[in-house]
Every structure is written in C-alpha cells, then in structure tokens.
Amino acid sequence: MRKSGVVSKDVKGKDNEVYHDIISLFKIYRSVNWKMQIKINQVKQCFHTEYGTDVDEFLDSVYQAGMDINLDMEDMRERIESINQANKYLKLIDEAVELMRKYHPQGEKYYWVLYYTYMSAYRAENTDEILDKLEPHFPRIPRMHRATYFRWRDKAFEAVSNILWGYETKNQQILKQVNQNYQE
Numbered sequence: 001m002r003k004s005g006v007v008s009k010d011v012k013g014k015d016n017e018v019y020h021d022i023i024s025l026f027k028i029y030r031s032v033n034w035k036m037q038i039k040i041n042q043v044k045q046c047f048h049t050e051y052g053t054d055v056d057e058f059l060d061s062v063y064q065a066g067m068d069i070n071l072d073m074e075d076m077r078e079r080i081e082s083i084n085q086a087n088k089y090l091k092l093i094d095e096a097v098e099l100m101r102k103y104h105p106q107g108e109k110y111y112w113v114l115y116y117t118y119m120s121a122y123r124a125e126n127t128d129e130i131l132d133k134l135e136p137h138f139p140r141i142p143r144m145h146r147a148t149y150f151r152w153r154d155k156a157f158e159a160v161s162n163i164l165w166g167y168e169t170k171n172q173q174i175l176k177q178v179n180q181n182y183q184e
Contacts, residue, residue, distance in 0.1 A: 022161040025093065026118040033090055034121075039083050096163040100156070110156035112137045117153060 048054065053061075097119070101111035116124060116133040124130045131144050138144060 022157045022164070026114065026157070029090075029093060029118050030121070030123060032086065033119075036083065036086055036090060039079075040087075043080065043083065092164070093160075096160050099163050100159045104159050106152075106155065107159070109138065110152060110159055113149065113152045114156045114160070 044054070097111060097114060101107040104110065112134055113130075116130045124133065127146060127149065131146070131149060134144055134149070135141075141148075
C-alpha cells in the first residue's frame with residue numbers, strides 16, 4: 001500500500017479519503033501560510049545579505065544579463081523550490097475559495113465562515129468569537145445561531161471540495177446508489 005501523494009490502485013476505502021480530506025486541509029491552512037511567510041522572509045533576508053539587493057531586483061538583473069541562475073544559486077535552489085511548491089498549494093486553495101465566493105449561490109456567506117474559522121491570520125478562541133466576527137457581514141441576522149454556523153461551514157467545505165476535486169464524492173454516492181438498486 002503506497003501513500004505518496006498519488007493514489008495507487010492499492011489504496012482503497014477509508015485510506016483513499018485521506019487525499020480528499022478538506023477539513024484537515026483547512027485545519028492546517030493557517031499554520032502552513034504562517035510558516036510560508038516566515039520562510040519567504042528568511043529567503044529575502046538571506047538574498048539581501050548575500051547579494052545586497054532585493055530578490056525581485058536580483059532576478060530581473062540576472063534575466064536581463066542572460067546569466068544562468070542555476071550555477072550561481074545551487075545552495076538555495078532546493079529551499080526555493082520547496083517554498084514554491086507549498087505556495088502553489090496555498091494559491092490553489094485560495095483560488096478555490098475565491099471561485100466559491102464569486103460563483104456559488106451562497107458563496108459570500110460561506111467565504112466569511114471559512115475565512116474567520118480557518119484562513120484569517122488571527123485564530124479565534126472559540127465558536128462564539130467566530131460568530132462575533134461574522135455578525136457585521138450578515139446585518140439581517142441579529143445573532144447567527146451555532147447550528148447555522150456549523151451547517152454553513154459544512155456546506156462551504158462541500159463547495160470548496162467540489163471545486164478542488166470535482167464532484168467525485170457525489171458521483172461515488174450516485175454510483176453506489178445505482179449499484180445497490182441494480183443488485184436488488
């Protein structure tokens with residue numbers, strides 16, 4: 001049984017759900033984002049110390065001069081690639097959330113629920129604090145009920161999950177239902 005990032009045919013059942021666990025993905029989003037900002041800042045400082053210039057200015061001058069960046073920066077290459085890869089994943093999540101916000105019929109409210117629960121730099125202490133943060137965004141609702149918050153959060157997870165991985169979950173449910181009906 002392999003678990004390397006690509007789901008092999010050997011991984012079946014509950015193990016396969018690990019790759020599409022949207023809740024776990026959002027639970028680590030804030031800390032990954034924070035660590036990425038720190039790493040990016042460290043690379044920028046290292047660049048400035050070593051080359052006496054900003055990273056962007058340095059790269060522009062290297063490309064304009066036609067130099068081979070691979071020879072000069074072998075020691076930083078692996079670090080930069082790691083940061084770049086993690087940054088791509090964060091951007092993918094951000095883009096999925098933004099798509100949900102723009103095009104889903106309930107996208108705006110789902111966005112704010114996800115934002116204050118998982119994506120903002122500040123981590124709320126409890127659900128009541130999140131509800132306080134949500135209040136200005138929903139003036140028609142005097143105080144959002146906890147059940148409403150959890151229902152919206154689950155629907156937001158479903159919407160973002162559908163954007164990231166397609167409607168695979170729904171398709172599997174439909175296939176399962178058809179299969180059960182066919183066997184009867």
